[in-house]
Amino acid sequence: MGFVNNLRIGQRLGLAFAISIAFSTLIAVYAYIQMARINSTLALMVNDRVVKVEQLHRIRDNVNRTARAVRNIALLSDPDAIGKEIETIAANRKSTVELFDKLKASIAAPRGIQLLAGVTAARSAYTASIQRVIDLGVQQQKDAARDLLLGETRSLQQAYFESLEALVDFQKELMRTSADDAAHAVGTASLSLLLVAAAAAIAGAALAILITRSVVAPIRQAVAAAETVASGDLRLQLAADRKDEAGQLLGALQRMNDALVDVVGAVRGNAESVATASSQIAQGNADLSQRTEEQASSLQQTGASMEELGATVRLNNDTARQAAQIADSAAQAAASGGIVMDQVIGTMAEITASSQKIANIIGTIDGIAFQTNILALNAAVEAARAGEQGRGFAVVAAEVRTLATRSADAAREIKTLISASVERVDAGNTLVGEAGGTVGDVVGQVRRVADLIREISAAGDEQGKGLVQIGEAVNQLDQVTQSNAALVEESAAAAESLKRQARTLAETVAVFKLAQAQQSVRATAPARPSRPSAPAPAPARNAVRVAPAAATLDEEWSSF
Known part of the structure; x- marks a missing residue:
């Protein structure tokens, strides 16, 4: 308290504002760091995890369209219709290849790479099977094509879907992990911000009370001294143990009182x-x-x-x-x-x-x-x-x-x-x-x-x-x-x-x-x-x- 009383009021206010600004800066920096982490997690989810899942869903959609086209080839007899279906299969295959290329470029986790390799193997087997079905359909061997489609191709398609679903589940698991990390970061940041804000509020309140008391007390003393002097009582003695403006004010009041005395x-x-x-x-x-x-x-x-x-x-x-x-x-x-x-x-x-x-x-x-x-x-x-x-x-x-x-x-x-x-x-x-x-x-x-x-x-x-x-x-x-x-x-x-x-x-x-x-x-x-009790006599001269x-x-x- 003595150290505070020896500081000027401007220095005290500057110290209080500096502490408040420091707490505010700390809160802002910490919030910025946490928001950056959360933003990074959300960006990873939106720009990576969700995109990969979407790409896998599009691959499955392509597989379904390809399967329908292969089915149509196995059932149709018109060459033109079969040609259209072959074009559809080629377009789907091209889209799937592009999606696989993107997945290979974006998946970096070992588990993901392993699952992607399984999907690639299942795709290769499925692609070879449907190619045989297409060939049989073009050759008008409809029964052999249907048997192959309903037998081997269907089982390979199911294995293909399962490998895709495993990779989708893995990506969803990664999304849940990122979401959990983001939620944890939000909770930690919220708690930390609340604690820092509470500490800042407590420190600000303590500084406000301390500075207010250090300023108001001598001002009240000065007001009481002025009222005492105004009432005509000049028997005033003010303690000048402060070095701030309030101490200078009390000293000036004491000097004024002494001069007035x-x-x-x-x-x-x-x-x-x-x-x-x-x-x-x-x-x-x-x-x-x-x-x-x-x-x-x-x-x-x-x-x-x-x-x-x-x-x-x-x-x-x-x-x-x-x-x-x-x-x-x-x-x-x-x-x-x-x-x-x-x-x-x-x-x-x-x-x-x-x-x-x-x-x-x-x-x-x-x-x-x-x-x-x-x-x-x-x-x-x-x-x-x-x-x-x-x-x-x-x-x-x-x-x-x-x-x-x-x-x-x-x-x-x-x-x-x-x-x-x-x-x-x-x-x-x-x-x-x-x-x-x-x-x-x-x-x-x-x-x-x-x-x-x-x-x-x-x-x-x-x-x-x-x-x-x-x-x-x-x-x-x-x-x-x-x-x-x-x-x-x-x-x-x-x-x-x-x-x-x-x-x-x-x-x-x-x-x-x-x-x-x-x-x-x-x-x-x-x-x-x-x-003199009597009039002075006339001058002797x-x-x-x-x-x-x-x-x-x-x-x-x-x-x-």
């Missing part, structure tokens, strides 16, 4: 990993969404602060324009004081009042510069919180602080000048004599104040432009933040959908049953890193870039 195990593990990762992504997106909302709120607060800073800068610009107008008025008053010296005291009083008003305005400008510096510092801090997105905003805030510092410096100088002017006005009351020179100095100082105020106004314009740029940057940051929030929501929805799909995939592959070893291998797969700016602001504010 690997695929299912990998899919199951990856599905769980994807589910865990998608859950972490969803939680991370939720945290990112919360931080994005906080950033949007901070940007809104920054926008409100920038609006306040813009209002302060606009107020500073208005104040600077008023100061410029006052400085122009002071310059005109100083010029008028040079012409009208008699009104010096009143003018000095007006200058004193104007100087005090300017001092108040300068104090206001100083407060505006202080508030501007504070707002710029707050804007820089908010820009530092915004990280990379607030870098441009930090630059603008630094420029605003620079302008505020310049405004403070100018206000400080104006304050110093105003103080000097007040002192000079107080001294002017006692130094009227020096009024002309002092008025000239005042005119120069007022012009300088006007220049400084124009510089403050220009700085305020630049601050306004910077604040406009800062507002645009804040609006852009707010738009980017809103877009990020929408993207975060979409990412969260996609992560949740991925989580559901991973769970569905895990439930789908959970139908398959794996062996314990394969489950343990899958269980030892590396786990995915867990999501942003803090490094913001810190120097904050330090610089503190130093400038201290000096201010």
